[in-house]
Every structure is written in C-alpha cells, then in structure tokens.
Amino acid sequence: MDHVSKKHSQALDRVVIRFAGDSGDGMQLTGERFTAETASLGNDLSTLPNFPAEIRAPQGTLPGVSSFQLHFADHDVLTPGDAPDVLVAMNPAALKANLGDLPRGATVIVNTDEFTKRNLAKVGYAASPLDDESLASWQVHPVPLTSITVDALEEFDSLTRKDKERAKNMFALGLLAWMYSRSLEGTEKFLQSKFAKLPDILAANIKALHAGHAYGETTEAFGVRYEIAPAPMPSGTYRNITGNVALAYGLVAAAHRAGIPLTLGSYPITPASDLLHTLSGLKRFGVMTLQAEDEIAAVGAALGASFGGSLGVTTTSGPGLALKAETIGLAVSLELPLVVVDVQRGGPSTGLPTKTEQSDLLQAMFGRNGESPVAVIAPSTPIDCFDAALDAVRIATAYRTPVILLSDGYLANGSEPWLVPSIGDLPDLTVEFTTEPNDVDADGLPMFHGYKRDPETLARPWAVPGTPGLEHRVGGIEKADVTGNISYDPANHDHMVRTRAAKIAGITVPDVQVDDPSGGANTLVLGWGSTFGPIQAAARLVRAGGAQVATAHLRHLNPFPANLEAVLKAYDRVIVPEMNLGQLAMLLRSKYLVDIKSHTAVRGLPFTAAELATVITDHLEEVNL
C-alpha cells in the first residue's frame, strides 16, 4: 500500500534516524525494517546498531537502552551518521541516554506513556523533561505511543494488554514510514512470515503499523512529510547486508571457488557469534561447523580439518584470539592454510564486548612466540567483508599460511546495500593438492618431501591424508629444509625462520590507491579497517570547505603493499586515525621511518566525520603555515 498524502512534502538529501528504547522494545527489529524499506526505495544507507552487553538489563534503566541508527541519502553514504536528525525515544532512559548526541533543532519523538514518575526516577529525572524547558532546543513530538497502540488494537479480544503494548514498535515504524514516505509492504510481508503461526499477533502488528502511518497523516502535530530521492548507484541487483553475514557468505563463496569443503571450528563470543550462527545454517553448501569446548579447541579443530584438506576457519573476538595464539603458531610451523577471523571489540580482557575497537592489530601481527609472521588483512566496510573473506582464503590456500582477518564490531553489525556479485565473476581460487612424489632420493627413486617449496610462492606442498605414497609427518618442532624431518641444526633454523618470513613478505597484494581529487594535496590521511567511512566522509567535508587532502586505505596490514613507502614519503604529513592508541602508526614508523601523526580514540564507537574533519583541518593549518 502507498497512501497519497495530502500533507506538504519536503525534499531532503539525507537523514539520520536513531530508534532508541529498552532492550525489550524491539528497536533493532524496528531499525532493520525501516532500513529494508529504505534500501528498497533506492537510497544509499549505512546502519549502526548499538546494544547493551547485558541480555536484559533492568527495564527502563540507562544500561538497558538499545538503539539502532540509520543514515540514508540521495547520494553515496559513507558512515551511519555523526548525529541523529531524528530520535525516537521509547522511554525516559532512551531520551536521557541519547540526548547528548542530538544537535540543536533535531526532531525528538517521545513515547509519553512511559514518562511515569517511576520511570523518570529510574534514570534520575526529578521532573519530566517534557514538562519544563529543558528540551526547548529540540523539536519535540510527544506521542502516547503505547496507549494509542493499545486503543488501535481494542478489537483484538484474544490478546492481552501486554501483547498489544508490544506492538508499539510497529506503530512507531508506521509513523516514521509516513514521515519519510516509506512503503509498508516489505514489513507486512516480513510480519506475515514471522508470525505465520500466530494469526492474531500478525493481524495486530499489521494494524499497529498502519495505525502509526495513519496517525502521521491525520495528526496536526506532524505537518510535513519528507522525500529522499534514490541515490545514483551502479545498476544491478542489490540487497542489504551486515558485515558478519557478508563475511560468512564470503567464506562460503571462497570455499566454493576453491573447490574444497569449509570446516569451521568456533566458540561463541560477541560480536563474532553471528558468523557461527550463519555458517551453521549453511550445511546445504557443505559447510561443516563444530562448536568446540573452547577457543583453543576451535582453532585446533580448524587446523585438523586443514590438515585433512578442508578450508579450516575459526571465528572469534580479541580474547579468543589470545587463546588461539599457540595453535596459530603451530599453523605457521606446519605451513597449512587457516583463516582466523577476529571481530575486534573493546579491550583489554573482557573490555567492551558489544562495542567496537581496532586494538588487536599488534596482537594479530605479533601475538605469538617466536618469529611467526602471518598475513593480516582488514575489511573497510560491511560489504567489503565479503571481498576480504575471499582475499583471506586466496592467501591462506595459495601460501599455506594462517591469515588473520580483522573485522570489528562496527563492521560486523553495521549494514549497507550490496550490489550482489555474480558467482561466476568471483576469482578462481582452485586448490591443487599434491598427489605425486615431488623429489627423488639418493638412488634416484621418486619420493615426497613435505617442505620442498614452490619457488614462486615459497609454499610447501599440501598433500592430504588418503594420498598414497605421500605419507609424512608434520610437527611444531623445527624441520629440516626440504625433507621436513626434525632438525635442531642452527643454520637450518636460521634458514627456516627467514624462509617463513620471506614467504609472508612475498605475498602478492595490490598497491594501495590514493584518492586525491585535486592532485595537489600535501597531507595524506591513511586508515585501515572500519575507519574507511569516517575518513572518507571527513575528507569530503574538508574538501567541501575548499582545502586539499589525500586519503588512502590499507586492506593489507601484513605484508604492506609494495608502494606504501613511496606513498607515505610523497606527503609532507601523514595522519593515521585509529580506534586504538596508535598501533598502525607504530608499525609504519618502525618500518618506514616516517613521522606519522597518530589520531586515536577508544570510546567503543566509530569516529565521527566531523571529529576527523577537525583533526585534518588542524593538521592542514600547521602544514600550510
């Protein structure tokens, strides 16, 4: 359905909406549905869910607030938005927790029914902020969301009051859909499948959705509805996808293109568990998932599977990566493919399980005993998680090495529209196992040597159990070059350590690309991982102000692209923003002797474009003095 509105409509180029409520209010679902409707309208978008670490914090309290932010526009969107233009606050806690992020003049829709004395007291409001002047800087729309929803559902005798109240998120969604001229069709379909077995609940939710829409159209409180034109995007078929799902699909597609089965060993950990959930539902695609007894067993099972010829994958977050360190070191020594996905979160220790951070870079690089280099790569956006997974599998299988893929909580849960690639266009990752002897013994008879390397990649043969004539033993003790027999020889150890390092250093990675529209910038902003969006958005702001700045982004953290040194040295100043205390900056300084200017924040949240634009502008002023 799509009503023709009689109200004035106004065109906007972009909007940031934040839905906020209690953990039990269904804000994530509401946000996801609004996102789906927005995506199908052709807007570009980016989302940022933000939920508490607690499963259900006490109702109505600040720790219990869950929110979902969506940024959509008629042009390409780089971030989920610095600050909301619209806040939907389902209770006083949601208002209080989010008010600090609201710029003056922003729209606030509050559910007045929840502003009871008790709920206000829970979050420390002595009096209702709706009754004094404290919200005067914002356009506040008080709406008794709960009671209107309950009234609208009066006819549903079979439902309890609680059931009816639960539908208030659909009422809110309907209202917002009216305000921003979204269709309700997709959500109706979604509800039909979700509540297929509960016809009364289904009917009530659909009714609440329409009631919210009608409320916007008929109430004088909402005078204007907004239109946001579709964004120009390359033609093709799109869907919306989160980073975690894109990553899981990337692994499946990569194994498919490699022609080997995918075996996942995993242990549940936030924010990586969705990878385990998604992959465990893909048995149809030959994906085997083992939920292990701990992080160590999870990576062990993956490595065992790799020894047997599978694509062994393990998925975790920072604390889990710490536990897997010794096994990754074994994989370095065995020279077997292994993909280790670390969805980074705030640390140290348990840290901030549901918040984002980039502080595992040095752990990925160096967090093992001995000289044990591994390839390290990082996706830059939720949809880039798909391509990064393919890249990780390419490197792991071609070079027989562990690859650590550093996603983070922001990429994992954030979503954006994805131009779905065609399977046939994905890179060919076909794996060739060794099936024949690769050497001769002293008598000239054919034999197999487990550590005889491919001269180009330095990869050793991958000969899997079940292959007659190639029986061999591998282990973590140092191996003699070529034969792979145990060796304690000093010169051999030196040679093997350097060879393993040379193998990783020699991995083929594409050059880093510099974006400098003016061609005359003297300052470069270099990022890695999920800072891509904020950095690009910040550069856009700076350039819009008439200044020049170049940007570049690293997918490959180990090895670095071959042209990186030249790129760094071509600029008077290089700024590296990171959600850690300067880990990439440290690597670049030590490797290239370049005086990197590090900008860091570890608030558990992505950078805002405005913040980075200020940082860049300050640097430009210094450089151009």
Place this chain on the structure above:
Amino acid sequence: MSIDLGIPTIGGTAGVPTTDAKQTKKDFTSDQEVRWCPGCGDYAILAAVQGFLPELGLRRENIVFVSGIGCSSRFPYYLDTYGMHSIHGRAPAIATGLATSRGDLSVWVVTGDGDALSIGGNHLIHALRRNVNLTILLFNNKIYGLTKGQYSPTSDVGAITKSTPAGSVDRPFNPVSLALGAEGTFVARTMDSDRKHLTETLKAAAAHRGTSLIEIYQNCPIFNDGAFELLKDRDEATARILHLVPGEPVRAGAGDDTRVVVHADNGSLEVVAEKDAPADRIVRHDPTDLGLAFALSRLDDPSFAHVPMGVFRQVDAPTYDDGVRAQIEQATGGEQVADAELQQLLDGSDTWDVQARD
C-alpha cells in the same frame, strides 16, 4: 526440541578404505631414528602398535596419528602413516576436526598423563563426551618425562619429584574414572610390558566406533623407574590384577588365594576371598554397565592392592563425527552445490534492482 538423527552404529574403521595387499610391521615403520631413552616403555608400545596395524587391513595412507607434546607424543614420527606432532594438550581437538571432516580416515591420538590430563584435560573429556571416532592411547607413567621429572596429575600423593621435594600434596586423577565420568564409550587399561594384552586391547579399541580410550601403564626408567614394577612381577601381577572379562567374575589371584569382587552391603564393591564370597554377590563383568565400570575403577589404590585391567566399558552409541557428516550428507545429498544455488543464497529474499540513473 531435539531431532532423532537415526544414525546406525557401525564398526570402528567402517568407511576407511581397506587393502588386500599383505602388510607387515615394516610397512608401518618410518625411516626416522627412534629417540627414547634406553629401556623406555614407549619402545614396547611402538612395537606392539606397528605389529598390530597390519591386522587392520587398512590402507596405510588413510591412517593418521596425532599427538600432543611429551615423550610419548614423538610416536607419530616413527610410524610410516600420516601424522601430526602438535602442541601440548591439544591433540584431541585437532584430531576431532580431522576425524569429523574426513570420515575415510582412521585417526589415532597418542598422549601422556601430563598432556592428556593436565594441560589437555578439557579437550580429553569433551572428545569422550562427544564420542568422536578416535582411538586415544594414553601413556601413563605418573611423571613428566620430557621436562625432566616433575610430578604429573597421576602422581601419587607424597610423590617426591623435582618440583615436590617435600612430597606432592596434589591428589591424582584416576584416568579410567575420569574417562567414565565423561561417559567414554570405550575405556580400557593395559600395560606396556604385556604385549599380548596390549595388542588385544588395541584390537578391541580399533573395532569400537566412537572414542576409545586406552590407559597404558608405561614405565619411565629415568624419572619414575619401577612405578609399575609390582605388576610386572608374575606372581605379584597374578595376585593383584583383576581381570575384566565380560560375563566372568572379576577375579585376581590363584588357587586358595583367589579373590573376587562382590557387591558390598553399602552398594559399593569390595574384594574378598572367593571361598568366602556369597554366590549371589559375586560381580560378573558387564562392560555395558557404566555404574559397574565406574565402581570397578574405584577399586584402584596407590599400593596396587587391586588393579582392574581390561575393557571397563564398551557400548555402542552414536558418534559425533557420524552425526555431523550425516547432517551435511542429508543437506547436500552428497552433491557439490551448483553456482545457481549459491547465487540464490547471496541474493537473499529481499533484493531490489537499480537501473543506471547516473
């Protein structure tokens, strides 16, 4: 909600390719020089395993030995099969991934009391709980050998070792009780020096589908020499070893000194002279009775007054790896999925088309 997977139980090596070619011990002996201390019990176990493997009639390339860290964990290097000498305590986890992803392999784990019961205790109990199709050989010498003589999780209370000069105050694990506590479906005990019993136990373990755990008493001549000496003396062994034979009374000793295990008044087991034992209380071994198996394992005592030997428990039960593979098989029908179907997955159910507008 649970789903009956309906997985039939089959033999331990079902699914592993066999060969008609005659195999000998030599076929399973690698070209690597064996480097255990002279007199180490590991030699006898290696010889027994190399001598036994040809009996399985499996293709050599489909056998894999995975080990952890410790003296015993050097085992894979000496067998001409596929092998992995991994890291301390983790062999059961690695073997679980390998055995589950490859149903055509016969996977063996070689471990010691420190490797399996200390640093790797978690993986061991979970392998047993899951009943992965693995054969675990647990060499128990009640000491850390490779690190040169510290007490282990099976060392007796009071043991004087390098790290317990005043005697160990740690209470030891009973590996059999532990395995039975994890509901291991095949749990046995044997000894390095009894080649015949060792080989018979290996045979029974290999025939079992699921996790087979064999505790092998093994002498460390350097750091804990003579730990099992009482059981190596023929007369002492006769007097002390309680033989576990299905359907037979559990018995030790000979002639007038024969003793049997009986049900005590308090419900536990005790060992009494056979001549004094009430016939209706004599325990006949039943390896399908978990409670009995556990009670028998509790007859152990540090002085080796009674030592049950043999298969404590053997029951057929669904295995983890068969279950995982059955689910995949059911989902895929054994076919590699077509590009088109993978494309459908990527597309999802909520797509929209964009015509070029710019």
